[in-house]
Amino acid sequence: MSTPIPIENVRSALVVAAHPDDIDFGAAGTVALWTAAGVAVTYCICTSGEASGDPDRDEAEMARTREAEQRAAASQVGVEDVVFLHHPDGTLTASIELRRDITRVIRDVRPDRVLAWSPEINWERVPTTHPDHRASGEAAFAAVFPDSRNPHAHRELLDRAGLEPWTVRELWITDGPASLRNHVVDVTETFDKKMAALRSHASQVGDGVELERALRAAFGATARAAGLGEGSYAEVFQVVSTA
Template identity: 40%
Template sequence: MTDQGNDQLRPMPEDWRRALAVVAHPDDLEYGCAAAIASWTDGGREVVYTLATRGEAGIDTIDPATCGPLREREQRASAAVVGVSEVEFLDHEDGVIEYGPALRRDIAAAIRRHRPELVITLNHRDTWGGVYWNTPDHVAVGRATLDAAGDAGNRWIFPELTEQGLEPWDGVRWVAVAGSASPTHAVDAGPGMERAVRSLLEHRAYIEALTDQHPEEYCRTFLASHTDAAAARFGGRPAVTFEVFSR
């Protein structure tokens, strides 16, 4: 049996022009994905962010009515650092997102609106590998995104979307899952790393509530620990990893 830990990660597909990143919360993409996104936008590719919530339940010391708008502002600023100008929010309730037809429909609608070839989401499995438990929101949104990539191309699933002018889009070729414990592909993190640090740092209110460590030191250390860990499987280069599902 082949030891997966010794398998080399493949480069991400490059024959695409538009990507849609769908995650649960502000900061989900910045915890590891932003270096790849910076490289893609540098190359002239378009990336759009769709967030299921505004992260309003994410900071214990700030009430949701105040926290939601704050985290939305931080997310828009964070996206701009890596060349993403379009950020939309689906307004599901933070912390209690429910997997099901309503979530799949909202994500399928986003896919039909933006018509990506590549869809990006976050780990949809119960754990991050081993005993590190994932959150229900990540699981629900990741799983619904994988399903919605197919829903978006079927006019008989959610026909109300067609009635709203959102024609079916069967052009999704890959769904790339960030934060997977079973990655298959990677992107060189080097060119985009400094902007990835600055992008995560834009979530300052969240980070300052999370840790007493200096915010920039925290961001740089966290991101480097993950990209450096992937280097052995990517030709010695620090890398952002993805588990890629072809369609």
């Protein structure tokens, strides 16, 4: 696995995900390292996770619950800015409307780095390869390149909202095919924060005891495979320069 050198002097980062809790499963340890280093991180969540819970639950109440849980989870890793796009959960597509909405957030936040989900299937971990995840990743990629930097894309953002084009310098992709992953992040020192963030999603994970056991095994195996040694934990990404 070749390890690219991430860009330096990152001032702000944007993380785009399909559902509340996706970031905390996939990247919260890394996000906690970024915020500890002074990076301003914004979360952009495409849906409110309303397509979850018991079949007879109230959809609007579930959406409110999951949004509150995500805000609480974000605060565990130093993130206070959480944006919800309110696209429908379970039927997310990489539509021009979703691309426009993510582009709006990019031009508003003006991040140096965007982290998003892979638009490709990870055949090694099919349960995480939700169609909504891949749709959010495809739309986020299009928003990074070319939409956010193209003054002719989504003209209403410039003409009516005054949001100037912005070029994201670097894209981090999670949960993609193993052959494309090229950057390992040692999250041993922030793994407890990652688990605290996940336990904030009580409607989804309960008390989190069994989940923590499973994740320590999984992220520990990732660390060992990267040569970090016993007792370490790691998250892994594909890092892409957009220059």
